[in-house]
Amino acid sequence: MSNSSEISSELHTLRDYLRWGISEFGRAGLFFGHGTDNAFDEARVLVLHGLNLPLDIDASLLDARLTMIEREGVVALIKRRVEERLPAAYLTHEAWFAGLSFYVDERVLVPRSPIAELIAQDFEPWLGGEYPQRILDLCAGSGCIGIACAYQYEDASVDLVDISRDALDVADINIARHELSDRVRTVKSDVFGALHGQKYDLIVSNPPYVDAGDLAAMPAEYRREPALGLASGPDGLDITRRILREAADYLSDDGVLVVEVGNSCLALDAAFPMVPFMWLEFEHGGHGVFVMSRKQLLENAASFA
Template sequence: MTASASRLRTLRDHIRWAVSRYHAEQLFFGHGTDNAWDDARQLVLGALHLPWELADGYLDCRLEDDEREHLQALLRRRIEERVPTAYLLGQAWFCGLPFIVDERVLIPRSPIAQLIERRFEPWLPGEPARILDLCTGSGCIGIACAYEFLEAEVVLADLSFDALEVANRNIEHHGLEERVYAVQGDGFDALPGQRFDLIVSNPPYVDAEDFADMPAEYGHEPALGLACGNDGLDLVRCILAEAADHLTEQGVLIVEVGNSQVHVEAQYPEVDFTWLDFPEGGHGVFLLAARQCREHQALFRERLASRTGD
């Protein structure tokens, strides 16, 4: 922080100063906020354990010296090192729920949250008994599903032991140990013979070109959770090839592929994917019914084999 920062006294002072510096240093906002003001407010209030809904009148409260030192240290890291705010606070919000996060997992930001809040209507034929959150990371998607479907058993699966340590902390934090559990494995490897009424996945899907162009903030996230081959679909191809074996008769598969939607459509022109709409913003999430997964399984396996050289 510069010498001028030492003259910052109130919450409002710090938020205003941070917004100015964020713009001057051209920070990127894409990890829970989309503008400098919200990002600065989140960091300043969160660092001091104050609620986001804090009345504006309290913004003029003066800070103690130790509070200012702590806050300014975090602001320095946000500005100079481009560390996303959620990592600095150790917490992110998803579906209105708090989740523990650190640099072992991606920061929750999927538009799938909008589907969860609508209970996946009108896509689910009935109340799901078993749900799989594949490539779970922090566990946010599966845990949020557990809040919406109170009788469902939810499985969180991921290749990364580090990510699953965070997911298990979130299971405990939300007191869901009786219905939610985590398994380690590559794709469906840890789930032989298991079937689910709903499989939701936000796998790594960033293609090589997009990955090379990502802002510096993304460099703090695990590359394993972002990049996945030249077209971003290395893992998506595996999911499509095996999904039919893990869905119940009326099950549903939902997968986020973001900008790699163009690669999905180019590689599988024969498949009638349902691309979901998001009123609050978001794109690149497809849905397939179990029937479609079975119908196209041979094609999915053929395309997977052609890419892996089998």
């Protein structure tokens, strides 16, 4: 990458810095998958953040000239994205999920779950038109899933559970940010370990599910995320097996379990060939999410034991 002062002296407008950022990302061979999927959108997020401008700026501003301080700030962001392979969300400390803004940093994964689509659809038809009163976001990380559920179900109480205190500190920031402390709380727990006697109408989980092979082959951007939120044993199913064994004890009679296992869906089918997992399809992309009722969990308890 060229010298920062040289770049700042040669590029002048917002459009210049967008073009330059796109070019630098292409030259560096960056990976996109943490909120954007291409160099243009990634550059737009970082350049506009560096200028304190919204993402939906009027096109007439593209030819506005930047001050030298603004130029240097934008260059610094682009250089960090290239040299440190930090996803843009860690540089801006903001990620969007289910239409909501969340604080994120390197203590949590960057939100990107297709479960957002299920929330918008009220988890239908699996909840049967009933609104859950108690919801558990298991392996919550930033708390984005549980907080989005709290918005969708305004009378529900929500527990955000994670084994990582660091992750829960980020979730607490997001609870405060969305002013939901009266209905949403964090609980430090190794899966269900600290939830004795609790019952939920809906358990939603995006647990660690990356197998050892995929973890070793991941692009550098993923290695900037906490391994605790990704790795889950040789086949990616260590945590999911525990959830399947124990979830029925924490669901109400008509309760529903929703779990994302991503690419480990094939391994899950292979591990439990007698279990009829219901794999969901998504209009906006994503895969590897299944739904099971408490009744189905009990019917298949012998397989999960």
